[in-house]
Amino acid sequence: MPKLKQQDLNRMIENAVSYKQESVKDDSSSFMARCKNLFSRPKAYFLTAASFIVLLTVISPISTSRSMADVNQIYDFITLEIIEDL
Amino acid sequence: MTEDLNYYMQKTKEGDKDSFRFLATSLGNKMFATASKLMGSNYEHEAEDAVQISLIKLWQTAPRWKNKGSVEGFVYRIIFSTCMDLHRRHKLSVELKDQDTATKTNLQNDLINLELREILLMTIKKLPDQQQLAILLHYFSGYSQKEVSTLLNKSEKATESLIIRARKKLKNLLPLNLREELSNA
Numbered sequence: 001m002p003k004l005k006q007q008d009l010n011r012m013i014e015n016a017v018s019y020k021q022e023s024v025k026d027d028s029s030s031f032m033a034r035c036k037n038l039f040s041r042p043k044a045y046f047l048t049a050a051s052f053i054v055l056l057t058v059i060s061p062i063s064t065s066r067s068m069a070d071v072n073q074i075y076d077f078i079t080l081e082i083i084e085d086l
Numbered sequence: 087m088t089e090d091l092n093y094y095m096q097k098t099k100e101g102d103k104d105s106f107r108f109l110a111t112s113l114g115n116k117m118f119a120t121a122s123k124l125m126g127s128n129y130e131h132e133a134e135d136a137v138q139i140s141l142i143k144l145w146q147t148a149p150r151w152k153n154k155g156s157v158e159g160f161v162y163r164i165i166f167s168t169c170m171d172l173h174r175r176h177k178l179s180v181e182l183k184d185q186d187t188a189t190k191t192n193l194q195n196d197l198i199n200l201e202l203r204e205i206l207l208m209t210i211k212k213l214p215d216q217q218q219l220a221i222l223l224h225y226f227s228g229y230s231q232k233e234v235s236t237l238l239n240k241s242e243k244a245t246e247s248l249i250i251r252a253r254k255k256l257k258n259l260l261p262l263n264l265r266e267e268l269s270n271a
Contacts (some may be wrong), residue, residue, distance in 0.1 A: 002122045002130070004137065009114040012134075016110070017103045018143040024149040 091157040098148045108140055115156070115181075117141075120227040124169040126203055132172055133240055139172075140164045140217070156237040162222050170211070173204050209259045217252035223251055 004012075091112065097105035114137065121136035122129075143164050151160060210218055216238065223229045223237060235245035 001188070002119055002133070003115050004118045008119075008134070009111065009137075012114070012138045013107055013110045014146045015138065017106060017148055019142055021101055022146050023158050053121050 092256045095151055095160070098145070101149075106145055109157070110144070110247050113161055114141075116227055117161065117197075119210065120165050120222070121169055123226045124166065125172065126200075129176070134143065136165060136168045140168045140210060144230060149174065151270065156239070158237050159219050162219070162227055163261045165221055166207075166211075170204075170207055174198065175205060176200060204228060207259060209256060212259055213252055213255055216265055217248060217255065220248045221256065222246065222249060 090156050091109060094105040094109045098109060116142060118133060121140075121204055122131035125136060127130045140161070144161060147164075151157075213221065220234055220238065223234045224231065229237065231245055231249065234241055234249070235242045238245060238248075240248065
């Protein structure tokens with residue numbers, strides 16, 4: 001096994017400790033940290049999946065009905081309303 | 087030993103320089119041996135650089151350490167990523183030299199060697215976390231299977247199958263030409 005000379009290793013160690021250590025802020029109370037914490041938990045996968053399915057079932061009929069709505073029907077409806085107003 | 091290192095790492099995390107000195111002295115030679123294997127036997131100087139950079143990283147990032155895995159695992163991951171960076175930089179400098187000077191054959195061999203080594207390291211990096219660490223500790227840092235099992239907190243049988251699976255996966259992930267190159271070596 002290749003070895004380092006003890007004095008070289010000591011020099012490297014002293015060089016390393018001459019640097020400043022990172023300061024780690026305790027951000028466990030911040031909103032983002034709490035969100036991250038919540039979604040990193042396995043049980044949260046179920047919640048995420050469930051909310052995704054709910055979103056899909058609610059949003060897709062709305063968007064489908066919007067895109068499927070006949071433009072002519074809307075015009076007819078508006079025309080009717082105008083006639084009624086007259 | 088591992089528990090001792092965890093204690094000293096915890097103290098290092100709190101900024102205790104003496105604990106860091108103890109850690110670095112205990113792991114320094116193994117770090118150097120690992121770096122030498124990762125960098126290649128012709129690059130002893132780069133291996134020394136890798137140890138120096140890794141010690142700085144270890145000291146600086148110690149406050150981020152969480153007492154979940156082994157200290158050795160944490161340290162060898164740092165060594166691995168440092169060697170990858172040095173490899174890339176070294177390869178680039180050899181490529182540039184190639185354009186400047188005309189000492190062709192040596193440099194070309196150097197470059198091929200570096201490229202093969204880089205492919206190997208990149209492939210190891212693609213392995214799942216535990217397999218990567220097992221390969222790194224067993225083949226590059228020279229820990230026995232029993233020691234690896236202690237470091238990974240697994241049974242010996244589980245570690246053995248982990249290493250076998252990692253080797254199989256590594257074999258499948260490696261490009262065919264490199265597999266031939268390695269089997270000829």
